Amino acid sequence: MNPAISQIPIGDNNTLNMILQVAFYLFFVVFLFYGQKIQLYISIRDVEKSLRKLRYMRDKAREIAIQAIKEIGKPKEDITARVDDFLDYVSIEPVDMDPSGIVWKLEHLLNVRESRFKEDIKLMAPEADETQINNLENVLEATMALNFIYKYIRHFYILGRKTLSLYIIMQLQMLLPLIMREAEAYTRALKAFTMGQPIGDGVGALVAAKLMNKYEKREIAKDTLVAEVPINGRIAYVLKAKGPGGNVGKPGEGIKRILEEKKGKISTVIMIDAGLKYEGERVGEIAEGVGAAIGGPGVEKFKTEEITFKYKVPVQAIIVKEDVGDAISAMRKELIDAADRVIERIKRLINEKTKDGDAVIIAGIGNTIGIAQ
Amino acid sequence: MLNSRPVNRTFILLIIVVAVMLVLSLVALYTATETYFQGEGKTAVYYLTLSLLGIAISIYMLMTSRGKTITIFEDQRLNTLLRCEKCNFKSVREFRKGDYIFKRSDECPKCKEKMVITAIYREVKEKEKEWKV
Numbered sequence: 341m342n343p344a345i346s347q348i349p350i351g352d353n354n355t356l357n358m359i360l361q362v363a364f365y366l367f368f369v370v371f372l373f374y375g376q377k378i379q380l381y382i383s384i385r386d387v388e389k390s391l392r393k394l395r396y397m398r399d400k401a402r403e404i405a406i407q408a409i410k411e412i413g414k415p416k417e418d419i420t421a422r423v424d425d426f427l428d429y430v431s432i433e434p435v436d437m438d439p440s441g442i443v444w445k446l447e448h449l450l451n452v453r454e455s456r457f458k459e460d461i462k463l464m465a466p467e468a469d470e471t472q473i474n475n476l477e478n479v480l481e482a483t484m485a486l487n488f489i490y491k492y493i494r495h496f497y498i499l500g501r502k503t504l505s506l507y508i509i510m511q512l513q514m515l516l517p518l519i520m521r522e523a524e525a526y527t528r529a530l531k532a533f534t535m536g537q538p539i540g541d542g543v544g545a546l547v548a549a550k551l552m553n554k555y556e557k558r559e560i561a562k563d564t565l566v567a568e569v570p571i572n573g574r575i576a577y578v579l580k581a582k583g584p585g586g587n588v589g590k591p592g593e594g595i596k597r598i599l600e601e602k603k604g605k606i607s608t609v610i611m612i613d614a615g616l617k618y619e620g621e622r623v624g625e626i627a628e629g630v631g632a633a634i635g636g637p638g639v640e641k642f643k644t645e646e647i648t649f650k651y652k653v654p655v656q657a658i659i660v661k662e663d664v665g666d667a668i669s670a671m672r673k674e675l676i677d678a679a680d681r682v683i684e685r686i687k688r689l690i691n692e693k694t695k696d697g698d699a700v701i702i703a704g705i706g707n708t709i710g711i712a713q
Numbered sequence: 714m715l716n717s718r719p720v721n722r723t724f725i726l727l728i729i730v731v732a733v734m735l736v737l738s739l740v741a742l743y744t745a746t747e748t749y750f751q752g753e754g755k756t757a758v759y760y761l762t763l764s765l766l767g768i769a770i771s772i773y774m775l776m777t778s779r780g781k782t783i784t785i786f787e788d789q790r791l792n793t794l795l796r797c798e799k800c801n802f803k804s805v806r807e808f809r810k811g812d813y814i815f816k817r818s819d820e821c822p823k824c825k826e827k828m829v830i831t832a833i834y835r836e837v838k839e840k841e842k843e844w845k846v
Contacts, residue, residue, distance in 0.1 A: 535808070
């Protein structure tokens with residue numbers, strides 16, 4: 341052995357062997373008694389990393405929102421504190437011990453929330469027009485969602501550290517990949533909302549817009565437009581939210597009003613919406629079925645079901661598959677292509693399920709940001 | 714960026730641990746070559762394995778301690794598809810702020826009519842991994 345190296349005490353074979361053996365036994369004893377604690381600290385470190393990422397996303401989102409409001413709305417005073425207050429905005433759900441009539445209470449609450457949001461945004465961005473106010477509302481909603489996710493995860497992280505509960509931390513660690521996916525989706529949505537780009541969720545609205553483009557429109561419900569479109573000898577009442585601002589409208593209310601106007605003389609209702617795909621399915625795949633294809637808090641779905649049940653009108657559903665990230669980020673090419681295929685399906689459905697001279701309702705559901713009509 | 718936070722105690726401790734492990738691994742590597750030339754092949758393999766393991770763990774620890782850059786906020790390339798309703802001329806350009814579907818925008822180079830935006834989309838280049846089940 342090189343004499344210089346052999347001077348190093350651990351350069352000797354036996355000494356190195358001894359060190360390794362002691363290290364091995366030490367590891368064994370440490371893992372025997374502190375294995376769970378070590379695991380806990382590894383998990384904590386993992387959660388901490390994600391939490392730091394969430395904080396960064398939230399802070400950046402807040403920055404983008406403030407910047408967008410300043411650029412679009414040209415406020416005269418500093419709006420930072422107002423935006424911060426806005427991020428912690430809460431909506432308290434109605435009591436559900438006696439569920440009868442809860443939908444109307446929820447609808448009232450949502451209406452109040454929406455009008456309050458719009459009023460506050462108008463105050464923050466006095467020079468913004470209607471479309472821009474709708475887009476800013478979407479920007480703030482996405483920032484609020486990121487703020488909520490960050491605070492929620494931080495709550496359980498701190499609770500887990502305080503109690504050193506392996507169960508709290510491990511549950512958090514197991515759920516984090518899914519939560520992070522959602523947070524990343526909201527982060528991507530911000531860009532689309534600030535620029536007013538069409539998002540994946542708007543594929544239903546895009547289909548309706550393509551059908552009603554050349555025809556006269558009227559407002560059938562708040563922020564919801566309808567046009568009478570002749571398709572294959574039938575009259576189609578095509579409805580969608582009023583674009584191109586970020587808006588979902590009130591399609592349930594719209595369907596209800598058309599059915600009441602026509603005294604129930606509608607052969608079928610066709611609803612087109614974006615739906616979450618299962619892993620393994622391709623973006624832009626189309627699925628057909630029956631039932632009210634509409635998400636959200638449930639008020640619009642309830643109204644559609646109530647009125648179609650009253651007049652015994654069948655409801656057909658067409659779903660365009662996409663994942664949560666695609667739904668709230670700029671629309672993918674596959675979804676644009678899917679819209680044309682959906683129109684073909686609608687025409688086929690109309691031919692198969694209705695007769696010449698019948699009237700049908702076609703409702704394009706979803707956020708119509710970046711899509712006019 | 715995430716990695717712009719100040720260096721903390723854990724990070725210094727990590728560097729010390731990695732440094733000690735690297736020194737031990739290098740000594741083990743040297744011992745492996747020495748014992749090999751002394752004709753003790755089995756012992757040499759033992760030390761070589763230890764040394765490589767030590768080096769691998771050190772590199773892994775260093776790699777995982779690095780903060781990752783978040784790329785979600787980076788701009789995505791978006792295309793705007795325009796169509797002339799008169800001569801059916803189509804053109805694609807990069808998305809501009811203020812574009813929306815069915816907006817009358819740029820002039821048609823053929824018939825000088827205003828073209829209509831018929832689609833705004835992003836193309837996803839990277840292929841999703843396919844699970845053959």
